[in-house]
Amino acid sequence: MRPATDTSRTAARRPALLLSMGPGVAERLLDDRHHTRLDALARTDSRLVAHRLADPAPGVAAALAEAEVLLTCWGAPPLTEDVLAAAPRLRAVVHAAGSVKHHITDACWARGIAVASAAAVNALPVAEYTLAAVLFANKRVLHAAHRYRALRTAHDWPRELAGAGNYRRTVGIIGASHIGRRVIELLRPFALRVLLYDPFVDGAEADRLGVVAAPLDEVCAGSDVVSVHAPALPATRHLIGARELALMPDGATLINTARGSLVDEAALLPELRSGRLAAVLDVTEPELPPPDSPLYELPNVLLTPHVAGSLGGELHRMADHALDELERYARGLPFADPVRPEGLAHSA
Numbered sequence: 001m002r003p004a005t006d007t008s009r010t011a012a013r014r015p016a017l018l019l020s021m022g023p024g025v026a027e028r029l030l031d032d033r034h035h036t037r038l039d040a041l042a043r044t045d046s047r048l049v050a051h052r053l054a055d056p057a058p059g060v061a062a063a064l065a066e067a068e069v070l071l072t073c074w075g076a077p078p079l080t081e082d083v084l085a086a087a088p089r090l091r092a093v094v095h096a097a098g099s100v101k102h103h104i105t106d107a108c109w110a111r112g113i114a115v116a117s118a119a120a121v122n123a124l125p126v127a128e129y130t131l132a133a134v135l136f137a138n139k140r141v142l143h144a145a146h147r148y149r150a151l152r153t154a155h156d157w158p159r160e161l162a163g164a165g166n167y168r169r170t171v172g173i174i175g176a177s178h179i180g181r182r183v184i185e186l187l188r189p190f191a192l193r194v195l196l197y198d199p200f201v202d203g204a205e206a207d208r209l210g211v212v213a214a215p216l217d218e219v220c221a222g223s224d225v226v227s228v229h230a231p232a233l234p235a236t237r238h239l240i241g242a243r244e245l246a247l248m249p250d251g252a253t254l255i256n257t258a259r260g261s262l263v264d265e266a267a268l269l270p271e272l273r274s275g276r277l278a279a280v281l282d283v284t285e286p287e288l289p290p291p292d293s294p295l296y297e298l299p300n301v302l303l304t305p306h307v308a309g310s311l312g313g314e315l316h317r318m319a320d321h322a323l324d325e326l327e328r329y330a331r332g333l334p335f336a337d338p339v340r341p342e343g344l345a346h347s348a
Contacts, residue, residue, distance in 0.1 A: 012330045015068040016089070017042035018060070020050040021096075022075015029073050029096060034319045041326050042069065051075070053083045061086065069094060069329065071322060076103040084111055092329055096322035098122040098178075098309070100339050109341045116325040116335035118318040120178050122310050126257050127182035129308035130227055133280040134171055134187070137225050137253035140164040142278065146299040163251070167191050172223030173211065174239065175230030176201045179257070183227060184209055195219045198230075200346060220247040225255060231346065232259035242267035245277065253278040257308040260285030272298050282308040 017038070019026055026049045030038070038046045050060040054077065064087045070079075073096045077083070084090065084107050091113060093104065098119040108115065136142065140161055147160070168191055173180050176198040187194055188210060196211040197219040206213035216239075220226055226248060230236050240254065241264040248254070248271075256263050260283045271277040278300040287306060289295050295303050310318055325335050 012041070012327065014041065014043045015091075015330055016063075016066045017044040017069045017071055017326070018050055018063045018067040019044070019046065019048065019071045020053060020076050021073035023051050025049075025073050025075055029315045029319050031316060031319075034316070034323065037323055038071075038326075041323065041330055051077070053077045053086075054080065056086075065089070068092065069326065071096065071326065072100075072103060073097045073318070078103050079105055079108050079113075081105075081107040084108070092116070094322050094325045094329070094335075095339075096318045101344060104339070114329070114335065115339040116322075116329075116337055117339045118321045118325075118337070119339075120337050121318050121321040123178035123182045124317070125310050125314050126179045126308045127186055129282065130179070130183045130229075130255060130257055131186045133253075133255050133257075133302070134183075134192075134225050134227065135166055135190075137255070137278065137280065138164065138166045138169045142300065142302055168193070169224045170195060170222055172197070172219035172226040174198075174216070174219065174226065174228045174262075175258070176205075176209070177229045177231065177258075180227075180229035181209065183229065184211055195223055216244065217247055220244045221249070223252065224249065225253045227255040228258045228262050230258055230262055232261050233346075237261050238264040238267075240264065240268075245271050248277060250276050251278075253280060255280040257282045259283055260287060269294060272301055275300055280304075282306055 035046045038044060045063070048059060048063060050056060050064065053064060056064060066089060067087055068089050068091050070090065070093045072093055093108070093113060093115045095115065095117045098117065100115055100117050104115055144157070144161060170193045171187060172195045173184060174197050176196060184194055194211040195214045195218070196206055196209065197214060197216045201213055203213055228240060230239060239262045245267055254263070254268070254277060265285055268279065272279055273294065280302045281295065282304045283306055284295065295301050325337070328335060
């Protein structure tokens with residue numbers, strides 16, 4: 001995240017603002033401190049949250065008609081042409097989360113609405129989760145924990161775990177997204193070699209990142225851990241399929257904190273059942289695996305319920321970032337982290 005810009009020399013005004021997000025989200029996103037700051041930055045009823053904009057209640061309709069800024073988060077309804085017609089004064093959307101694809105439409109770009117996102121901030125906890133998963137995978141912590149629970153007796157652990165450890169191991173990163181880049185940054189203090197597959201990153205940029213750019217096949221074949229951070233697009237569906245999984249070395253670990261659609265689960269399951277590969281999966285397809293899915297029981301799988309992103313108190317960091325962006329807008333300054341339509345084709 002960029003350092004805050006000094007805005008003290010620019011006079012601020014208080015634009016009319018409406019909150020719009022899914023039920024229950026605002027209560028987790030904003031604490032009393034945020035409400036106090038929001039009320040100072042904008043003309044708003046910060047306790048009024050619009051869950052629906054296509055058929056709003058009278059109070060929401062009146063606020064939408066006056067709103068210059070929408071503060072959105074998870075579950076925000078789409079800003080269709082009809083919604084925008086009911087919001088003639090709308091000039092900006094500040095999204096206190098990551099992807100804006102669910103609610104920012106072509107009609108927004110046609111209107112010239114400015115959009116900001118907290119994607120760079122939401123990348124931090126996902127990258128931290130990934131770092132922990134990488135270090136634990138190379139240390140074979142999951143394997144050791146399951147075996148320890150099963151054996152419950154003295155055992156020659158140094159012999160069984162002779163190949164474990166993080167010294168001079170190779171990590172493959174799939175996608176130089178906000179999260180992928182943050183993972184690369186977090187891995188720098190460790191004695192690890194990092195390979196990167198991203199078709200939009202050339203050798204010079206890879207050098208600046210401190211990684212080795214390589215084709216996808218080479219990343220899969222040469223990595224002890226492969227971590228997926230590419231966007232979910234038609235072109236990336238099942239990016240990691242049977243061929244890529246077969247290339248991964250015996251004992252390697254696949255980490256997916258991106259979207260379940262990037263990994264062909266039907267191809268992954270045989271590799272996991274055989275014990276040849278391990279996996280850390282924070283996302284799956286479907287998002288909630290069926291009750292009889294072997295992912296719940298396999299000892300070489302760490303399955304978590306999409307919790308790598310901002311959770312609990314981490315939501316307040318996204319709120320802080322969003323209010324920083326709102327303050328910049330109120331002072332007539334450009335957003336620190338703007339979203340531009342030309343970048344959406346290659347982003348989450």
